[in-house]
Amino acid sequence: GAVVSQHPSRVICKSGTSVKIECRSLDFQATTMFWYRQFPKQSLMLMATSNEGSKATYEQGVEKDKFLINHASLTLSTLTVTSAHPEDSSFYICSARGPGGDYGYTFGSGTRLTVV
Amino acid sequence: AQSVSQHNHHVILSEAASLELGCNYSYGGTVNLFWYVQYPGQHLQLLLKYFSGDPLVKGIKGFEAEFIKSKFSFNLRKPSVQWSDTAEYFCAVTLPGGQNFVFGPGTRLSVLP
Numbered sequence: 001g002a003v004v005s006q007h008p009s010r011v012i013c014k015s016g017t018s019v020k021i022e023c024r025s026l027d028f029q030a031t032t033m034f035w036y037r038q039f040p041k042q043s044l045m046l047m048a049t050s051n052e053g054s055k056a057t058y059e060q061g062v063e064k065d066k067f068l069i070n071h072a073s074l075t076l077s078t079l080t081v082t083s084a085h086p087e088d089s090s091f092y093i094c095s096a097r098g099p100g101g102d103y104g105y106t107f108g109s110g111t112r113l114t115v116v
Numbered sequence: 117a118q119s120v121s122q123h124n125h126h127v128i129l130s131e132a133a134s135l136e137l138g139c140n141y142s143y144g145g146t147v148n149l150f151w152y153v154q155y156p157g158q159h160l161q162l163l164l165k166y167f168s169g170d171p172l173v174k175g176i177k178g179f180e181a182e183f184i185k186s187k188f189s190f191n192l193r194k195p196s197v198q199w200s201d202t203a204e205y206f207c208a209v210t211l212p213g214g215q216n217f218v219f220g221p222g223t224r225l226s227v228l229p
Contacts, residue, residue, distance in 0.1 A: 004159075034216055043120075043221040044206070093160070095217075105217070107152075107160035 002028050004096050006108030013084055013115055021079045021111045023094030029074035030096035035067075038091040038110075047092075050077040084115040118143035120209050120220035128226045129197055137192040137223050139181075139207030149190040150208040150217070151181055160206070166190065167212075177201070199229045 056069035123138030164175025
């Protein structure tokens, strides 16, 4: 079945630095990918919708200048957390719609970001 | 905006016990309903989904869920859990034609051997 690879799985960075998270569709093309964020003991919240070749669509309350999304190819979307702060520490998950429709969404394995 | 609630934050069961995890959503129209499972250290996996038709849906690994429209519920069940069912379970909703999911807060299931 469709596979979405997310990298890195864990990252620790210093406050003020930037971190890039990659989301790849390994065996299919994804014109649209989704980025979610999950705080401890809370649900996944949609941050933004990443569209290949165009600007991402951000959900209300998500800072587009802080969470930069680039979807330059049909198999890769990246999320860059700029000038990270401890409150950005969270679990970030991407998803993409696999081929064949019928809501064949596939999720990446997630990235645990810890900002110290 | 639609929202999803899950009744329990953490459920602890012994092996062979029966499981029912509650899920309620708030949206008056037609919805698509999903249950996902996240095993420790792994990615989200689809357990089952409901779009229309028979409200009793069977999924993988012996799980099933029942859609009760009048109660806005989509509870997940399994007659006899195993230790390997220990995981986080998420209920999710999308609107027909919608692409993004609204997830419930999740229920952690711990099955004691």
